[in-house]
Each structure stands twice: as C-alpha cells, then as structure tokens.
Amino acid sequence: MLNIYGSPLSSPTNKVRYVANFLGINAEFHNVNLGAGEQRSPEYLKINPFAKVPAIEDEGFTLAESNAIIRYMANKCNSTLYPTNLKERAIVDEWIDYASQHIAIPLAKIMFNTYFYKLSKTELDTRSLEDGKNFINKNLPNVEQQLTKNTYIAGKTLTLADFTLLASLDVCELCQVDLTNYPQISKWRKQLMTEQFYSNCHESYTSMFNKVLASFK
Numbered sequence: 267m268l269n270i271y272g273s274p275l276s277s278p279t280n281k282v283r284y285v286a287n288f289l290g291i292n293a294e295f296h297n298v299n300l301g302a303g304e305q306r307s308p309e310y311l312k313i314n315p316f317a318k319v320p321a322i323e324d325e326g327f328t329l330a331e332s333n334a335i336i337r338y339m340a341n342k343c344n345s346t347l348y349p350t351n352l353k354e355r356a357i358v359d360e361w362i363d364y365a366s367q368h369i370a371i372p373l374a375k376i377m378f379n380t381y382f383y384k385l386s387k388t389e390l391d392t393r394s395l396e397d398g399k400n401f402i403n404k405n406l407p408n409v410e411q412q413l414t415k416n417t418y419i420a421g422k423t424l425t426l427a428d429f430t431l432l433a434s435l436d437v438c439e440l441c442q443v444d445l446t447n448y449p450q451i452s453k454w455r456k457q458l459m460t461e462q463f464y465s466n467c468h469e470s471y472t473s474m475f476n477k478v479l480a481s482f483k
C-alpha cells in the first residue's frame with residue numbers, strides 16, 4: 267500500500283493522484299489540511315520536512331516533489347509513461363519541466379492571488395497576479411503549437427508530461443484563462459478528462475473547489 271499525502275486543492279497533489287490511478291497503484295489518499303497548517307505538524311514533517319504537499323510513503327520510503335513522485339511511480343511499475351529510451355525520456359523531461367515552470371507556476375500565481383490569499387489571510391500581491399497573467403498568455407501558444415504537431419505533449423504516446431500539464435491546467439476556469447482560444451489544447455484536455463483515472467479523482471477541479479469552498483462557509 268502506497269500512501270499519498272496531499273490536498274485536493276493542490277494541482278501537484280492531483281497530478282500524483284492521476285498517475286497513481288492510471289497506473290493502478292494500490293494507494294490510500296490522506297488529506298493534509300493546508301488551511302489548518304497540518305503541513306507544518308511534527309507528524310507530517312517526518313514525511314516531508316519541506317512542509318509541502320504532495321508527499322508519498324511507500325513501505326517506509328518517503329518522497330516529496332510531485333515530479334520526483336510521478337517518476338518514481340512510473341519507474342516502479344515499468345510504465346511506458348516514462349520511456350527508457352534516452353532521447354524519448356529527455357523529451358518527456360523537457361515537457362514536464364516546461365509545464366511545471368511555465369504553465370503551473372503562472373497559474374498558481376493567479377490562483378493564489380484570486381482565492382488562496384484570502385483563505386491563508388495573506389496580502390494580495392498584484393504584481394504576482396499580473397506576472398501570472400502575462401506569463402500564461404505568453405506560454406500557452408507554445409503548448410498549442412506542440413499539440414498541433416503531436417497527439418500528446420511529448421509525442422505520439424501518453425506520458426508523465428501529459429499528467430503534469432493536465433493537472434496544471436485544471437485551474438484554468440477558476441483563473442478565467444480561456445482555453446477556447448487554444449483548440450488543440452482543449453481537444454487534448456477534453457479527451458483526458460473523460461478517462462477513468464480522472465473521474466476516479468474528481469468530476470472536475472472547479473466543481474471540487476467550489477464544494478470545498480462551500481464547506482468553509
């Protein structure tokens with residue numbers, strides 16, 4: 267049994283859950299209440315001393331950082347989601363990094379400065395919000411172009427890079443980032459959102475987010 271620690275509001279957590287589900291890993295999800303500061307509790311710091319979600323525990327082995335976790339799970343299952351061929355793997359890594367740095371981070375800035383700053387009682391950072399909006403608009407065309415040439419983000423087959431991108435884009439509706447301007451991204455995303463691994467985690471990020479928010483009121 268592999269234990270996944272995280273929050274359903276966290277895109278990196280959802281990435282790990284999607285991959286675990288897709289691979290059919292026998293996993294148990296443990297909700298870490300970020301609003302209550304559970305990520306800083308002494309018990310959780312034993313699992314992840316960085317005080318962040320997600321993290322996993324696999325028979326005494328603990329690991330943090332969503333990209334390291336998904337690589338670990340794919341390697342453990344000998345999955346084609348992370349090819350062993352040198353160049354194919356390098357392209358998957360390229361798109362994992364691109365999605366993490368240039369898609370997930372700008373969207374996280376928008377999410378934080380639209381919703382989470384209120385929940386965590388921090389100041390709105392308008393500069394960070396503007397940076398997020400500028401960078402996402404600058405970077406999405408590169409993803410659109412790649413998906414015009416390929417069925418999946420790193421080529422002809424589904425890989426870990428698709429899960430990284432998919433989880434990053436989950437917040438688009440809440441961030442008012444209009445993906446209808448990107449037909450190839452929309453088509454690729456719609457198809458993946460109908461897959462079993464996705465519905466095993468949630469109907470959509472937006473509906474789950476609204477339910478969690480309503481439970482705070």
Ligand SMILES: N[C@@H](CCC(=O)N[C@@H](CS)C(=O)NCC(=O)O)C(=O)O
Nearest residue numbers: 276277278300318319320331332333
């Ligand atoms: N690079 C990390 C990012 C982890 C991260 O920033 N997690 C956020 C939630 S999305 C978190 O734990 N925030 C709680 C805090 O900073 O106190 C990963 O991909 O796992």
